[in-house]
Amino acid sequence: MSDATRYAVVGNPIGHSLSPAIHTRFAEQTGEAVRYERIEAPLEGFEQRVRAFFSEGGGGLNVTVPFKQQAWALADDHTQRAAGAGAVNTLWQDERGRLQGDNTDGAGLVRDLMVNNDVELAGARVLVLGAGGAVRGVLTPLLDAGPEQVVIANRTIEKAHELCRLFADQGSLDASTFEALKGPFDVIINGTSASLQGELPPLADTLVGNNTVCYDMMYGSETTAFNAWAGARGAAKTLDGLGMLVEQAAESFLIWRGIRPDTGPVIAALRNG
Ligand code: ATR
Structure with a gap:
């Protein structure tokens, strides 16, 4: 598990992503030091942005449209569910610096x-x-x-x-x-x-x-x-x-931080907001 505090979602376009709102609520709820931002990667520049993020000490990335297959290709190791999906929505580095790829959509x-x-x-x-x-x-x-x-x-x-x-x-x-x-x-x-x-x-x-x-x-x-x-x-x-959107985010948070957030209040807040 990483002691990094920086997390982000990468996609293109990314302006409407709810992931920052969801993860910020998870961080408040659990007291974890997590800052979560949006990254709009150029269509030809996904790999470069991912490598830069981790070399700058980033803790983990969510990946969304249209980069999930590229994220799968970039990961050094995959969970079984990511291998089945042929797509990755969650990236992090292990202690040896190998890029790990999971897909939390189905679990969500x-x-x-x-x-x-x-x-x-x-x-x-x-x-x-x-x-x-x-x-x-x-x-x-x-x-x-x-x-x-x-x-x-x-x-x-x-x-x-x-x-x-x-x-x-x-x-x-x-x-x-x-x-x-x-x-x-x-x-x-x-x-x-x-x-x-x-x-x-x-x-x-x-x-x-x-x-x-x-x-x-x-x-x-x-x-x-x-x-x-x-x-x-x-x-x-x-x-x-x-x-499903909030649950897939919670699975990512669990992978990165070792804590499963309580999703009920977050789903309710988004539903009413
Ligand atoms: P995604 O990543 O959202 O799954 P996709 O890979 O382009 O996007 O797949 C879209 C799915 O929606 C496909 O199953 C598509 O059916 P086809 O494989 O026949 O294209 C389906 N789809 C999209 N518009 C549809 C429509 N009007 N009626 C029925 N199926 C539709």
Whole structure:
């Protein structure tokens, strides 16, 4: 663990990142000496900014769009969940100066579902919409939670098949088109970026039953298009990705500082702020 105090999130653009607000609250809450800033790295200058940050004594970095794959390539060592994701959102140096890469997104999703919202994933039938980077980033922890089955549905079916191949040894994973899906599912997770544009994949009403929990990995001040769709079909719960965002940050804080912050008050403050 580092005794450094400087931490940051690197991305491009980075102006709207909530990570500084989240980590600053964690630092206040735990009494840890953490200063957390934003770094906007030029698109061609990610590696240089990361190397400079650590050579100046920085303690750890979060990495966001569009640099998560580059961060994976830059890390000397990866956790298993980062290796599965093929992407890194948390960097730090070990005592020998080797750059360590982890991906806390999936752990954040699973904790938000299971711990914050009492959603049972063990034995559940889970539908995941989308097969891009956001979905790949969470599959290892999701499969580790022991669902009976995870079905990945995507507009471009080849990408869903590719994820099934990549994660075949980690759990029961199947690919489907949206049209061929047979519901209802216990949990439906939207990992497409469609919701951000107010769009929805073509989803049958029968995918949602009275006990279905719907989770949109996107978040925003208003109900997402996916959650509005799910709510109108009688979903038991509709959740957005704000809790996942705070939980993935808490996992990073735990890695860097050895303390797990209490996320509940931080989620509530962001929700109300
Ligand atoms: P991210 O890093 O956010 O996952 P991405 O890798 O570009 O971004 O993946 C975006 C995902 O949203 C993909 O699964 C994409 O489907 P395709 O693979 O078919 O492109 C999905 N997506 C985006 N817009 C969509 C829409 N209007 N309808 C259905 N799926 C959509």
